[in-house]
Amino acid sequence: MSIIKGFSVKCKLCNRNAVIYQRHSGRHLCKRHFIDDIYKRVKYAVRKYNMIERDDRIAVALSGGKDSVALLHILVSLYGHRRDLEFVAITVDEGIAGYREETVEISRRITSELDVEHIIVSFREHCGLSLDEMVKKGDKKPCTYCGVLRKHLLNKASREAGATKLATGHNLDDETQTILLNFLQGDVERLARLIPQRIQEGLILRIKPLREIYEREVVTYNLLNDLPLALDECPYSHFPVRAMVRDFIYEFEEKYPGRKFSIMRSFERLIPCFKHEFPQKDLNRCQICGEPSSKEICQACKLLEEIKGR
């Protein structure tokens, strides 16, 4: 897929000039038909997985990065007119100096423009320490603290905001990388945990409306809609194994367009198997914070106790 400028190829579906070439479908598309196609595929995924139901109040995890900004814009465009639905954006400020300020600001701006309720929760306020401070004090990798605590706070904040669903911006590239990575690592339990969850008390159901949309399409969508495109990578980001898998999938898709969909199809064909062989565990409540947890003390409290004891 590439954005076409300076010469005029016609849209496959109408007489307008194409703005992109969609490799997986072999079609040139104009702005309108590209955006229509994105909407169609998001709606299809939403229906297929029952992501949005009548009277839902949907929390949108809004980091301010390209994916979550596109997600919020798409959800509001597609479902904003529905009287029975409500949206609330939740931004977690982990406290990463020189990186997070810009995306928090983007989050404020986009929620204000789209007229969506916006809640900001910070590590500093809820955990007593920013991520930068945790990294200095603790002995774990930044992504361990961030991954566990962000998930913890997103669930807590969504629940406290009365949400029935929590939407995240994971796109087709993210999902296929995670699927393949777990498969390659022999971690079938973790692979099975990627399937849509069942309702459990205290746990807000997570949905991924962009799971069928290529990362490149997300970027194109933002460009065509003049949406902010924060492309800076987190300074702590360091995933060498995932990067290797990402690069392979990228090359594979380049040579054989549509293969990311194939990976997703393989995974989906296995969902009934996963449900049968790896049923989701019943969750307890953490004895410290009361959040849902498979253990007596949740991972977030464990990390925080450990770091505060130092």
Added chain:
Amino acid sequence: MSIIKGFSVKCKLCNRNAVIYQRHSGRHLCKRHFIDDIYKRVKYAVRKYNMIERDDRIAVALSGGKDSVALLHILVSLYGHRRDLEFVAITVDEGIAGYREETVEISRRITSELDVEHIIVSFREHCGLSLDEMVKKGDKKPCTYCGVLRKHLLNKASREAGATKLATGHNLDDETQTILLNFLQGDVERLARLIPQRIQEGLILRIKPLREIYEREVVTYNLLNDLPLALDECPYSHFPVRAMVRDFIYEFEEKYPGRKFSIMRSFERLIPCFKHEFPQKDLNRCQICGEPSSKEICQACKLLEEIKGR
């Protein structure tokens, strides 16, 4: 893993000089302990999958290439003393000028040295045409004719030789490539068909005793045992997608040794799922040749009818 020459690192398990470094286990091993390790892992795989049972008469598919030569040598070394077991080698001569003659000759030599009964069946004799002739006459890819007809002849010849099992030389590299390839292509049915078959009339159960042995280990085994090592590739061989997957797994394993085992573990964890969701179909008999087939006319007869009608 690499063969060590010219300097002396000690074996991890004894005082002798190491001849190889086994990356996935992080061990240097002498000749004896390397071969012992191969034997141990083959026996483990054989037991895990019930590959060899009391009173079996085992046909070994012997192309004369490195894998099948190692397979025959290993099976005879491990189980040759068992009075209740019998072995018969079956070589299919597809008729590929300038390539097959050498490996057919190797097959004759190795079976004679190991004192194993040897049957040679040829495409020319059974199908009326050599593979070279089919390729000239037909419009399919060489690997289509060869794959279908070789499998067909191996089953027929094993059955006619009174075999209860048919052993093939597929190693860990072959298996993980096939697993990942099918997963990436979204072909879960084909992936499910890789699981051990159930007994069906006329179909000889296929077993893969080398499925836990790296390709490099097979080569090393042959070198250490002075076994012939025909490394020429078939002139018709052309699998660009598989080559891409092979190269990726190779690089991944180089960086993270043992990952081929992880892929195999993922696959094995899914076997109960596959059995449950994709049960093996009951086979009929082909109306032309009587071989087991899921259709009225088997694929082999279909290809042959088509090519002879030209």
